[in-house]
Amino acid sequence: MRLSVEFLREIASEVRRRVLPLLGAEEAWKPLGRGAGGDRTRLIDAIAEEAVFEKLREKKASCTVVSEEKGVVKLGGGEEYLIVDALDGTNNALRGLPFCCVSLAAADKPRLSAVHSAVVQDLPHGEVYWASRGVGAFLEDKPLTPSKIESLREALVSIDLNPPIPEGRVKGILKLLKNVRHSRHLGANALEICYVASGRLEAFVEVRGRTRITDFAASQLIVREAGGLITDERGGSLDAPASTPQTRISFIAAGNRRLLNQIITILQG
Secondary structure, eight states, X not given: OOOOHHHHHHHHHHHHHHHGGGTTOGGGGOEEEEOTTSXXXXXXXXXXXXXXXXXXXXXXXOEEXXXXXXXXXXXXXOOOXXXXXXXXXXHHHHHTOXXXXXXXXXXXXXXXXXXXXXXXXXXXXXXXXXXXXXTEEEETTEEOOXXXXXXGGGOEEEEXXXXXXOXXXXXXXXXXXXXXXXXXXXXXXXXXHHHHHHTSSSEEEEEEXXXXXXXXXXXXXXXXXHTOEEEOXXXXXXXXXXSSTTOEEEEEEESSHHHHHHHHHHHHO
């Protein structure tokens, strides 16, 4: 079975069904050691990821799974890759804050540039963002359109300020905060990139080098297919291996080129 958008949506729906009763629940906090991505695994993380594997086994899918908790798992002899963060925004989910998602990216090989299908589902609200390479990006059945706002003075920009922040990045981040009209950080990077794709945010900036490839693989295709831009912190082409959940990156996502260039100029100044 090919890892189509339709199949990814089916998997995401199952994750949502399993996770919703645990949002804000005391039992969700139960610690289960550390996942392959290096972070502490909670019961809610494990249940979300197991829902993915159960659906793959049910449909007899043949692929290599790269996931935040279990790491690299080969199912059958298929050549496709499924890059998974079954619960992005765990800290929000544990506290009952309604901003977390499941992120699923299907690729022909383990690189960002090889992702051909992507689904990100907002777990509390049920909204599904999806994209297929060369076809476009959508929120449910509505095509996504990034913001056309070109001035930072009018922009709503999300900036990941979670520690640790490299000392060399602090000055640029502070300067950027002084230049934007409003700033946010909502706590689930995959969903925030989708907000850039949809125009809810003008940009999202992560220059700490801390975002895992599993958080990022699906939403980077969604924002590109929507017509937005996503680059490395210097504005260069962004690609990376996706063969392990330990891979971490920096990026800037923006709705248009003029806004992206302003952000890069400030960060590099």
